[in-house]
Amino acid sequence: MTEIRLRDVSRWYGNVVAVNGVTMTIGPGVTGLLGPNGAGKSTLIHMMGGFLSPSSGTVELDDEPIWQNPRVYTRLGLVPERESAYDFLTGRQFILAMAKLHRLAEPGRAADRAIAQVEMEQAADRAIGTYSKGMKQRIKMASALVHDPAVLLLDEPFNGMDPRQRLQLMDLIRRMAAEGRTILFSSHILEEVERLAGHIEVIVAGRHAASGDFREIRRLMTDRPHRFRVRSGDDRALAAAIIADGSATAVELTPDGLAVQAADFGRFTWLLPRLARDAGVRLWEVVPADESLESVFSYLVAR
Numbered sequence: 001m002t003e004i005r006l007r008d009v010s011r012w013y014g015n016v017v018a019v020n021g022v023t024m025t026i027g028p029g030v031t032g033l034l035g036p037n038g039a040g041k042s043t044l045i046h047m048m049g050g051f052l053s054p055s056s057g058t059v060e061l062d063d064e065p066i067w068q069n070p071r072v073y074t075r076l077g078l079v080p081e082r083e084s085a086y087d088f089l090t091g092r093q094f095i096l097a098m099a100k101l102h103r104l105a106e107p108g109r110a111a112d113r114a115i116a117q118v119e120m121e122q123a124a125d126r127a128i129g130t131y132s133k134g135m136k137q138r139i140k141m142a143s144a145l146v147h148d149p150a151v152l153l154l155d156e157p158f159n160g161m162d163p164r165q166r167l168q169l170m171d172l173i174r175r176m177a178a179e180g181r182t183i184l185f186s187s188h189i190l191e192e193v194e195r196l197a198g199h200i201e202v203i204v205a206g207r208h209a210a211s212g213d214f215r216e217i218r219r220l221m222t223d224r225p226h227r228f229r230v231r232s233g234d235d236r237a238l239a240a241a242i243i244a245d246g247s248a249t250a251v252e253l254t255p256d257g258l259a260v261q262a263a264d265f266g267r268f269t270w271l272l273p274r275l276a277r278d279a280g281v282r283l284w285e286v287v288p289a290d291e292s293l294e295s296v297f298s299y300l301v302a303r
Ligand SMILES: Nc1ncnc2c1ncn2[C@@H]1O[C@H](COP(=O)(O)OP(=O)(O)OP(=O)(O)O)[C@@H](O)[C@H]1O
Pocket: 013, 016, 017, 018, 035, 036, 037, 038, 039, 040, 041, 042, 043, 044, 188
């Protein structure tokens, strides 16, 4: 079984602590590394891929240190976030060059296999500069797969993709996982992670915030107190109805509508339209006031 194990890993750049005491284990299947921008996801992925040394702690693949260990690199494939291919090369030339860098015995055959895995046979002899974003992502995947690694690390693979490209890439990642690989992908978009990963690791401001089954983490997120901004035909009457019902822990009249803090997200969103109807008040707008990932994550960290 292929496992990446991080033990008390920190990484700093000068005074900036990008990753702070992270301990986690990534096993076979698809794991989502979820966190807001700047949380330290790329830094973690680069340490797992052997591109960056931990400042302290250990990063291992099946009990072998990853940093400066070429034997381990043959078992890892990393797809970076930025564009990493030369536009003037064709897809096939690029993958072949990667196969040769890995000193594979049959580079041509390995390149063909990787190109077929990402279903890029049709476009393989066109210059990469002419590819769409989704095709570029797939050719980057092929370059990471050319040596048939057991581990695939993908940094924000869905960035800039349209919905169709996104679905295709999700299918491809699922297929790679079904073949028994250990796959980790990073994202700051909850829905992406929900659709693809059974297991998630959440990272916030360099710290490990939560780990486990998606539903469990989703529940932690939705069970927290929620703040809403509510605008209606008669804010004062609606405030009275909400207070009388006891479904909110705080209600405040503001020039911008009502600021409401609800203890139970599900119950409050179900109840509010009914309360308004019974009070004869027309609801104009209900906006979550703290739905940014940042605030959701901060809640998880503060627990
Ligand atoms: N080479 C560097 N020099 C200095 N600071 C850096 C460097 N690389 C990253 N950082 C800082 O480390 C922190 C974590 O960055 P990292 O890129 O790992 O986060 P991320 O979660 O991948 O974010 P994003 O989704 O925006 O790429 C950020 O505060 C970033 O500014």
